[in-house]
Amino acid sequence: MTLLKNFSIRAAVLLFAALVCLSSGAAQNDASAEAIDAGRLGGAEDLKIAVFPVVNLSGSAAPITTIRWLLIEALKDADATVIADDVLDSVMAKYRVRYIGGLDQPTARAMRQEAGVDGVLITSLELYNEITPPKIAITSRLVSTGSPVEILWIDGVGLAGDDDPGLLAIRLVKDPQRLLRRAVHHLAQSLTDFLSGQRKRLDLHPPPKKFSPGHIYRSTAPLAVKTPKVAVVPFFNPSARSFGGEILALHFIRQLWALENFHVIEPGLVRQQLLEFRIVMDSGISLADVDVIALRLNADFVLNGKVIDYQDYQGYNGTAKVDFSAQLIERVSRETFWSVKSHHQGNDGVFFFDWGKVNTAYALASDMVQLAVETIE
Amino acid sequence: MAKWANRISFSLCILLLILLVACAPKTRISENYHNPDVDFSLLQTIAVMPFANLTSDQMAGERVRNTFINSLFSTGALYVIPAGEVARGISRAGIDNPWSPSAEDAAKLAAIVGADSVITGAVTEYGEVRSGATTANVISVSMQMIEKESRKVIWSASSTRGGISIWDRLFGGGGEPMQDVTQAAVNDIIKKLFY
Numbered sequence A: 001m002t003l004l005k006n007f008s009i010r011a012a013v014l015l016f017a018a019l020v021c022l023s024s025g026a027a028q029n030d031a032s033a034e035a036i037d038a039g040r041l042g043g044a045e046d047l048k049i050a051v052f053p054v055v056n057l058s059g060s061a062a063p064i065t066t067i068r069w070l071l072i073e074a075l076k077d078a079d080a081t082v083i084a085d086d087v088l089d090s091v092m093a094k095y096r097v098r099y100i101g102g103l104d105q106p107t108a109r110a111m112r113q114e115a116g117v118d119g120v121l122i123t124s125l126e127l128y129n130e131i132t133p134p135k136i137a138i139t140s141r142l143v144s145t146g147s148p149v150e151i152l153w154i155d156g157v158g159l160a161g162d163d164d165p166g167l168l169a170i171r172l173v174k175d176p177q178r179l180l181r182r183a184v185h186h187l188a189q190s191l192t193d194f195l196s197g198q199r200k201r202l203d204l205h206p207p208p209k210k211f212s213p214g215h216i217y218r219s220t221a222p223l224a225v226k227t228p229k230v231a232v233v234p235f236f237n238p239s240a241r242s243f244g245g246e247i248l249a250l251h252f253i254r255q256l257w258a259l260e261n262f263h264v265i266e267p268g269l270v271r272q273q274l275l276e277f278r279i280v281m282d283s284g285i286s287l288a289d290v291d292v293i294a295l296r297l298n299a300d301f302v303l304n305g306k307v308i309d310y311q312d313y314q315g316y317n318g319t320a321k322v323d324f325s326a327q328l329i330e331r332v333s334r335e336t337f338w339s340v341k342s343h344h345q346g347n348d349g350v351f352f353f354d355w356g357k358v359n360t361a362y363a364l365a366s367d368m369v370q371l372a373v374e375t376i377e
Numbered sequence B: 001m002a003k004w005a006n007r008i009s010f011s012l013c014i015l016l017l018i019l020l021v022a023c024a025p026k027t028r029i030s031e032n033y034h035n036p037d038v039d040f041s042l043l044q045t046i047a048v049m050p051f052a053n054l055t056s057d058q059m060a061g062e063r064v065r066n067t068f069i070n071s072l073f074s075t076g077a078l079y080v081i082p083a084g085e086v087a088r089g090i091s092r093a094g095i096d097n098p099w100s101p102s103a104e105d106a107a108k109l110a111a112i113v114g115a116d117s118v119i120t121g122a123v124t125e126y127g128e129v130r131s132g133a134t135t136a137n138v139i140s141v142s143m144q145m146i147e148k149e150s151r152k153v154i155w156s157a158s159s160t161r162g163g164i165s166i167w168d169r170l171f172g173g174g175g176e177p178m179q180d181v182t183q184a185a186v187n188d189i190i191k192k193l194f195y
Helices: A002-034 A064-077 A085-094 A105-115 A176-195 A244-259 A267-276 A287-297 A361-373 B002-022 B060-075 B083-093 B103-113 B166-171 B178-194
Strands: A048-051 A119-129 A135-144 A151-160 A215-218 A229-232 A301-311 A321-330 A336-345 B032-034 B045-048 B117-131 B134-147 B153-162
Touching (some): A048 A064, A119 A244, A119 A361, A135 A361, A151 A176, A151 A244, A244 A301, A267 A287, A301 A336, A301 A361, A321 A361, A321 B060, A336 B060, B045 B083, B060 B083, B060 B117, B117 B178, B134 B178
Parallel strands (some): A229 A301, B045 B117
Antiparallel strands (some): A119 A135, A135 A151, B032 B153, B134 B153
């Protein structure tokens, strides 16, 4: 009896010790992940950056001021020169800059001439949900103010508190602020990697093939230009998700930019043309619109599409769902060069204990778009 | 004895009559029509009009049309005019009812967007059906193709997929996902177009 009691006490002590070790290991990982590796920086100090207010595409209230502040802090830690808020405010007020989701030619010129800014950091918050487990998705891009205005860097991150819960859920993140800091850290790390000359994407892992597009059409003709210029126009969005068209367009911009074989035109410039020529797309882009946009921006292709579903869920139970179609229209032939349709859910191919489940529509769409754009080549 | 013989012969006559009725030719109604005078290989470019949505789901027509366009495109057999260009063509042609256009409207649109023919369609059923405690997804869709020059309907087909199967009744499960059912119906229609 005594022997049995001793054994139980020993087993309990051992289990407790193992639990403490695992917890401290997880905490250490978080601490190291959330600290910016200052040793890899270099080159960031040469750039003068303006950080635009965060665009809220999440359709809900979100701490966008905090996100911007965290980004500025991360850039300052990377020795980048960030212009003061009062300078940015004065330029924006003087030139009546109201659109902060992109950079058009007049705004870029004003930023360069008035504040000496080399690049503008444009950040879009695509998902923010504080209900446990919290969920967040952010896309950020650095756009040059020189001529031509172009995307220097773009990356994004979509995280859920239960992405990697670990054994006995000890790595489950319940604090939205912690998840937010982690997301900002990912972006800051990617940006500093770029600024230090190491161009790298966050999602280096190849996406699972189960998220491959359902239907693909690709013209048999080869790409006429080695690095074609692509103008991505906002997708037509009949889905229930607010700003679904803008969000999916950002996914395509990010993945095409990452392919390196395409020169993606800054969406702010595309928007400028849409406004100047009063182009309203009722259910997709017409060939006349393609002519105008491609001619004005000297683009070889215009990418357009439709978002049928872009669904996130709250809490633990639910499934992210993404359904879209996209087509690449060639400027010269005025024909569809490539067309794709993809529809998936976060629990596709998941059979046991949510193993392999994708918890955010952002992460799901990211994988789907990556696999889709790879078929263009 | 004669009485029994009469009864047997009467029964045989009745049986023979039933068998003869069973042998009557069954009138088969096909879900598919191809105009025999048209060479479909000459059709290269088509425009797909917005589908009429006769269901309670407001997005049903758009979802099915989107799936159909991309499925047809991916076959590589036909070039499909982009949906935005079709919308512009509808506006330019002044078509009031693009869900069920007249032959003249269809020909006018085809001429504007440069299509050889125009496909119209209707979604008559889309969503969940219930029978007792069992539910499943179902779709019914029909399409027709109007040729530009002759202004005639040269192809017509319909398809119904999904619904409650014996398996669903016995074991539950809710049937196939809506997207899979839609894809199955669209694939069936495309098969009927080409074969």
